[in-house]
Amino acid sequence: MKIVRLEDAHQLPLWRRPTSLLFVMAMAMPVAFATWSALLNNFVIEVAGFDGADIGWLHTVREIPGFFAIGVIALIMFIREQVLGLVALVMLGAATAVTAEYPHMAGILTVTMLSSIGFHYYETVNQSLQLQWIDKKRAPQTLGWILSAGSGATLLVYLLIVLTWERLGLTYSTVYWLSGGFTAVVAVICLLAYPQFESPHPQTKKMVLRKRYWLYYALQFMSGARRQIFVVFAGFMMVEQFGFAVDDITKLFMITLLINMLAAPLLGRIVQVFGERRALIFEYVGLCAVFFAYGGIYYFGWGVVLATALYIINHIFFSLALAIKTYFQKIADPQDIAPTAAVAFTINHIAAVFLPAMLGYIWLQSPGLVFLMAAGMAIVSLLLSLLIPRHPAPGHETVFQTRLVAAAE
Numbered sequence: 177m178k179i180v181r182l183e184d185a186h187q188l189p190l191w192r193r194p195t196s197l198l199f200v201m202a203m204a205m206p207v208a209f210a211t212w213s214a215l216l217n218n219f220v221i222e223v224a225g226f227d228g229a230d231i232g233w234l235h236t237v238r239e240i241p242g243f244f245a246i247g248v249i250a251l252i253m254f255i256r257e258q259v260l261g262l263v264a265l266v267m268l269g270a271a272t273a274v275t276a277e278y279p280h281m282a283g284i285l286t287v288t289m290l291s292s293i294g295f296h297y298y299e300t301v302n303q304s305l306q307l308q309w310i311d312k313k314r315a316p317q318t319l320g321w322i323l324s325a326g327s328g329a330t331l332l333v334y335l336l337i338v339l340t341w342e343r344l345g346l347t348y349s350t351v352y353w354l355s356g357g358f359t360a361v362v363a364v365i366c367l368l369a370y371p372q373f374e375s376p377h378p379q380t381k382k383m384v385l386r387k388r389y390w391l392y393y394a395l396q397f398m399s400g401a402r403r404q405i406f407v408v409f410a411g412f413m414m415v416e417q418f419g420f421a422v423d424d425i426t427k428l429f430m431i432t433l434l435i436n437m438l439a440a441p442l443l444g445r446i447v448q449v450f451g452e453r454r455a456l457i458f459e460y461v462g463l464c465a466v467f468f469a470y471g472g473i474y475y476f477g478w479g480v481v482l483a484t485a486l487y488i489i490n491h492i493f494f495s496l497a498l499a500i501k502t503y504f505q506k507i508a509d510p511q512d513i514a515p516t517a518a519v520a521f522t523i524n525h526i527a528a529v530f531l532p533a534m535l536g537y538i539w540l541q542s543p544g545l546v547f548l549m550a551a552g553m554a555i556v557s558l559l560l561s562l563l564i565p566r567h568p569a570p571g572h573e574t575v576f577q578t579r580l581v582a583a584a585e
Contacts, residue, residue: 178371182309185373194309194373195318197258197366201302202322203329204362205265208272209295210330211355214337214426219348223279230281235408235532237285241296242525246383248300248518253381257514258372261301265363268294273356276349296521304517307505308375313448315505319498320444324437331433334426377510384515388573391563392504392516393523395456398557399497400524401531402463405550406494408532409539410470410487417473417543418480428484432491443495452503453564459496460558466490467551474544506568 185193220226220234251260271291278287310318333355340346414420414428447455466486472478508516535546563574571577 179374180371181374182376188371192370194305197370197373198302198306198309198322199325200362200366201261201265201298202326204359204366205268205295205298205302206326206330207333207362208269208291208356208359210333211337211351212272212275212291214334214429215348215351219276219279220284223276223348224281224284226281234285234288236529238288238292239525239528241289241293243522243529245296245300245521245525246518248297248521249381249383249515251297252379252514256372257301257305257379258370259367261298261305262363262367264294264298264301266294266360266367267291268298269356269358269360269363270294271356273353273360275352275356276347296525300518300521301514303501303521304379304514307501307508307513307517308377308379308510309373312502312505315502316447316498317441317444319501320441320447320495323444323495323498324440327433327436327440331430331437334430334433338426338430375510377513379514380511382515383519384512385519386512386516388570388577389504389507389512389516391560391574392500392507393520394560395500395503395557396520396524397526398553398560399500401527402550402553402557403494404528404531405467405535405546405553406490409535409543409546410490413470413473413543414483414487418483428487432488435488436491436495439492440495443492444498447496447499447502451566452499452506452568453561453566455496455499456503456561456564457558459493459499460554460561462493463490463554464551464558466493467547467554470547471544471551474542474547503564503568507570507573509570 180188182194190196220230224230226234248260255263268291271287271294275284275287275291278284306319306322307315337351341351411425414425420428443455466489469478469482469486473483504516504520505513535549538549539546563576565572565575565577
């Protein structure tokens with residue numbers, strides 16, 4: 177196993193450098209995950225005969241590994257982060273490949289758990305490697321390009337499904353095997369073709385909870401809670417309220433992804449130029465308006481055109497969440513990145529364990545109220561973002577420390 181120091185990686189061919197590996201992984205992961213997501217509802221209803229309660233259990237099981245992403249800290253004591261991330265990607269691909277082979281409750285829940293472990297552990301390690309491998313000065317824009325590459329891969333998956341599903345008479349088994357197998361094979365090739373990159377800062381191999389990271393933890397928690405409302409209920413609203421069919425939803429996904437591909441690099445540039453504080457303030461003000469408008473669809477009877485526009489705009493604003501990553505990159509001790517990424521991923525998923533089920537009962541009484549609650553969460557996030565200093569750094573994590581330092585000088 178060849179080990180290359182990060183500072184020497186520029187001597188490698190362009191395709192074998194750390195950033196190139198991040199791009200390859202970002203494009204390989206959605207091939208399996210986007211396919212699994214796109215076909216899931218039809219598969220479990222048509223083949224496995226799921227009802228609403230079954231779907232609820234499936235999504236509960238799917239979120240459990242995210243809550244336990246902190247287990248990454250224990251694993252990196254025995255396995256390198258880069259290897260762990262790629263092995264998790266293999267696991268995601270392999271579990272996706274065999275999804276259609278177990279068309280019953282126990283089998284689907286088992287495969288979902290395995291694929292979710294792969295996905296969440298990959299994402300945890302991937303976020304850590306991004307912050308370790310990408311230079312701070314170029315991080316916002318580079319993360320924007322990586323986000324765009326992932327959106328491009330997802331868009332391609334949706335296009336292929338739309339163009340070939342009926343025309344070629346594809347089956348769930350065929351598509352799951354092709355997509356999951358592709359992701360797994362790419363991950364294995366990456367394991368063999370890329371050297372192991374050695375960060376100049378060895379990572380702390382124990383759980384890290386530091387008081388000075390409290391604002392980052394809070395932003396992560398609110399981000400996870402707010403995103404759950406959108407993920408669970410925004411698409412559901414398009415079907416329930418406006419009668420969107422499967423092809424309508426797929427087209428909406430495709431349009432959203434295409435716009436994200438174009439917008440993500442620009443948003444990364446915005447974060448780089450204007451800073452994390454202003455970018456997040458802009459995001460949360462926009463999300464407040466979006467969620468209040470979602471509520472207005474129910475309270476004032478606003479139409480489908482507005483709902484579609486809000487769905488797309490919401491996704492664009494979510495892309496600015498990369499500013500939370502770069503904020504942490506600027507305030508963190510370099511050796512804290514890996515364990516804190518695991519802790520933050522767990523914090524981000526705390527709400528996912530209980531919020532969808534709880535809000536589901538509220539939805540039955542008042543769908544508009546659910547979106548007003550999301551607007552309230554966006555307001556809390558906005559207030560938190562005001563505590564980010566213009567130039568965050570170790571010792572300057574919040575505006576409070578900045579003021580203390582200024583007073584001392």
